Amino acid sequence: MSGEFEYAIKKDVRxxxxxxxxxxxxxxxxxxxxxxxxxxxxxxLFSAWQxxxxxxxxxxxxxxxxxxxxxxxxxxxxxLEIETLRSPARIERLAxxxxxxxxxxxxDATVIERVTTTPPPPxxxxxxx
Amino acid sequence: xxxxxxxAHDKRxxxxxxxxxxxxxxxxxxxxxxxxxxxxxxxxxxxxxxxYRHADLIGRAERQQxxxxxxxxxxxxxxxxxxxxxxxxxDADSIYAVPxxxxxxxxxxxxxxxxxxxxxxxxxxxxxxxxxxxxxxxxVRRQVTPDQARRVADLQLEGIGFMKENRRFYPNKExxxxxxxxxxLDNTGLAGIEATYDNLIKGHAGTVLIQTDxxxxxxxxxxxPSTTGADLDLTIDExxxxxxxxxxxxxxxxxxxxxxxxxxxxxxxxEILALASYPTFNxxxxxxxxxxxxxxxxxxxxxxxGSTFKIVTASAALEQKILKPGDYVDTNPGVIRFGSRVVxxxxxxxxxxxxxxDVIVRSSNVGAIKVGLRVGAQRMGIYxxxxxxxxxxxxxxxxESPGILWDPAKQTDSALASMSMGxxxxxxxxxxxxxxxxxxxxxxxxxxxxxxxxxxDGTRKAVPRKVVARAIDRETSxxxxxxxxxxxxxxxxxxxxxxxxTIAGKTGTAQKVENGxxxxxxxxxxxxGFVPSRKPAFTIVVVVxxxxxxxxxxxxxxxxxxxxxxxxxxxxxxVPPSINPAPPVLAVRRDVxxxxxxxxxxxxxxxxxxxxxxxxxxxxxxxxxxTGLSARDALRMLAxxxxxxxxxxxxxxxxxxxxxxxxxxxxxxxxxWLQRQIxxxx
Numbered sequence: 164m165s166g167e168f169e170y171a172i173k174k175d176v177r178x179x180x181x182x183x184x185x186x187x188x189x190x191x192x193x194x195x196x197x198x199x200x201x202x203x204x205x206x207x208l209f210s211a212w213q214x215x216x217x218x219x220x221x222x223x224x225x226x227x228x229x230x231x232x233x234x235x236x237x238x239x240x241x242x243l244e245i246e247t248l249r250s251p252a253r254i255e256r257l258a259x260x261x262x263x264x265x266x267x268x269x270x271d272a273t274v275i276e277r278v279t280t281t282p283p284p285p286x287x288x289x290x291x292x
Numbered sequence: 293x294x295x296x297x298x299x300a301h302d303k304r305x306x307x308x309x310x311x312x313x314x315x316x317x318x319x320x321x322x323x324x325x326x327x328x329x330x331x332x333x334x335x336x337x338x339x340x341x342x343x344y345r346h347a348d349l350i351g352r353a354e355r356q357q358x359x360x361x362x363x364x365x366x367x368x369x370x371x372x373x374x375x376x377x378x379x380x381x382x383d384a385d386s387i388y389a390v391p392x393x394x395x396x397x398x399x400x401x402x403x404x405x406x407x408x409x410x411x412x413x414x415x416x417x418x419x420x421x422x423x424x425x426x427x428x429x430x431x432v433r434r435q436v437t438p439d440q441a442r443r444v445a446d447l448q449l450e451g452i453g454f455m456k457e458n459r460r461f462y463p464n465k466e467x468x469x470x471x472x473x474x475x476x477l478d479n480t481g482l483a484g485i486e487a488t489y490d491n492l493i494k495g496h497a498g499t500v501l502i503q504t505d506x507x508x509x510x511x512x513x514x515x516x517p518s519t520t521g522a523d524l525d526l527t528i529d530e531x532x533x534x535x536x537x538x539x540x541x542x543x544x545x546x547x548x549x550x551x552x553x554x555x556x557x558x559x560x561x562x563e564i565l566a567l568a569s570y571p572t573f574n575x576x577x578x579x580x581x582x583x584x585x586x587x588x589x590x591x592x593x594x595x596x597x598g599s600t601f602k603i604v605t606a607s608a609a610l611e612q613k614i615l616k617p618g619d620y621v622d623t624n625p626g627v628i629r630f631g632s633r634v635v636x637x638x639x640x641x642x643x644x645x646x647x648x649x650d651v652i653v654r655s656s657n658v659g660a661i662k663v664g665l666r667v668g669a670q671r672m673g674i675y676x677x678x679x680x681x682x683x684x685x686x687x688x689x690x691x692e693s694p695g696i697l698w699d700p701a702k703q704t705d706s707a708l709a710s711m712s713m714g715x716x717x718x719x720x721x722x723x724x725x726x727x728x729x730x731x732x733x734x735x736x737x738x739x740x741x742x743x744x745x746x747x748x749d750g751t752r753k754a755v756p757r758k759v760v761a762r763a764i765d766r767e768t769s770x771x772x773x774x775x776x777x778x779x780x781x782x783x784x785x786x787x788x789x790x791x792x793x794t795i796a797g798k799t800g801t802a803q804k805v806e807n808g809x810x811x812x813x814x815x816x817x818x819x820x821g822f823v824p825s826r827k828p829a830f831t832i833v834v835v836v837x838x839x840x841x842x843x844x845x846x847x848x849x850x851x852x853x854x855x856x857x858x859x860x861x862x863x864x865x866x867v868p869p870s871i872n873p874a875p876p877v878l879a880v881r882r883d884v885x886x887x888x889x890x891x892x893x894x895x896x897x898x899x900x901x902x903x904x905x906x907x908x909x910x911x912x913x914x915x916x917x918x919t920g921l922s923a924r925d926a927l928r929m930l931a932x933x934x935x936x937x938x939x940x941x942x943x944x945x946x947x948x949x950x951x952x953x954x955x956x957x958x959x960x961x962x963x964x965w966l967q968r969q970i971x972x973x974x
Contacts, residue, residue: 221511
């Protein structure tokens, strides 16, 4: 053996599965990023959903406003019709013309007087007398 | 390491190996430059649109996306004293055209006219001209009926659109037309109550800002809502008004008169219950009627009252103690002269010596003149004003004529003589009704009014009764009432008599002034009175203008109208007869916690009016006595109490559980037993 060393480096090729050490910090950072990303997307989606819901409800409200106005107007027309139908001149015309009715003679009607009960006089009044 | 490994295994020459890299690199550069230019162009465009054209585009967007619609404020309702609607507003369609979008104006106008169904050739020509003018907007017809709108819509014409406008309707048509007035196309009151209270009834317009999408569908709105005007409750009774108009029309037509008016008033409150004028009109189509038809004769027409004014003369004489009812007045020889002017009695009568009462009962002109001369011009003027003549009486009628009274200082004996018998003074029927009411109510001159209450924003404010002044004292009022009763019992007003009722009244007949002279053919005839005279419920004044078919007298024309009107209103209001009244039928109003009951005058089971609650404040409601009620009335009562009814049998209620007076338990059902025949009371 000479004084020189020869080194023979044996290339140690390990085909064993590499077990990477979990970098917990990066892992957490990744999850944070994912979380933030999901949150942002969720906010975006929620905001979009809100916007479209708002629009949808806007259309619906408009439709209902129209319906309400129409119903109110129908109601007013019907009330007008009722008032027209119960006009005294019309009823009298129908009663005397179509139904052959006549106005009651003075003797035909009996006047009913409503009597309200008179409270008994308070004792103090009686006592003063 | 990896690169050297690949290089070691890549057998291609270096030049080939580097060429694709150069190509890729150059392409990437090109793509990057392209992308950069593209994004720069987009951003430049964005900056141009967002910055330089910002205002312009915002304006365009708003014009496209936002629509401002004016919503008209609805007029308030006008109701009678019972809440029946007399005037009401609903939306009506107005049809408009955009002439620039109409290719053939003549054809379109013809089609529209056919659909409207009531177009004259002039209307067709006018419509065609309006469309031909080519303006941006033209009305085809405003406030059409629903049928007309539907027919026009069915045509589906290009350039024809619809818009909603508020329209006033009067469901009873001619009823109280003069009183209510009418409203123009622009929703402004033009006459009557509609004009007087226009500011109060008229609602205020609002605006609606609507945001629309590209398809013009609205999805958002900002609203400044319109307000509805105040509702008016009138003192008018719809049915009494109908009676007054019906009888006035019948009387005017029977007498062949030009027109007439009638006022029915509550003498103790001044409330006008009916105010009729004939000829009349339909306020729904007021343009189709002549101005004369639309004139409210009861407040606008002045007439010389004739003998009805003798009541004022009599009141002045009695209150000033110039005469007593039994004092005598010599009317011989039946004429009285003032220079060349001769005044005589009707049909040249000579009544001789009459009591003061009989001067009025027989309506002696000479007697009234002699009384008037003794009263004097000054005092006659004072009493005429005390009775409300010579000035407008009601704030509800701005168009009311004040009437005409002479200045007493300038009055000659002849003029005073005329005034004493109701000439040379001019009054309105409303003034006369107010004056007669003062006699009926014991001497108070009340402000006549037609508005009973104003309801605004849910708050109802009643218009109070207003005493203007005391016209005469109670004693004078009683004496004049007795004289007026005698007029109807045995004098000129006998044709106004109604069986069973005492009536105080006075006839009046006065020649009309035409072309500055008294007409020999045309008269204003009238009857004024109140009924029942000793407990007045109604003051009624009837004035008929120029009757020609029957003798023109108050007794022959106006008094029968008064009679029919009074009989109908007395019956409608259930006013019992004042002469030999039949024993009254009494209905007991039974208060359940009263402990004592009013005896009734009728035998057997009396009908009972039940009270829902105990009537005492602070106490819980008790179950009412339903016996004697029909099934329908009992069910209605139970429904009001919120209880479930169970019915056994048919007829009227004879038994009930819970008993009357029991505390109300809404969880339990109320059981009622009904029978057709009531068992005889032992």
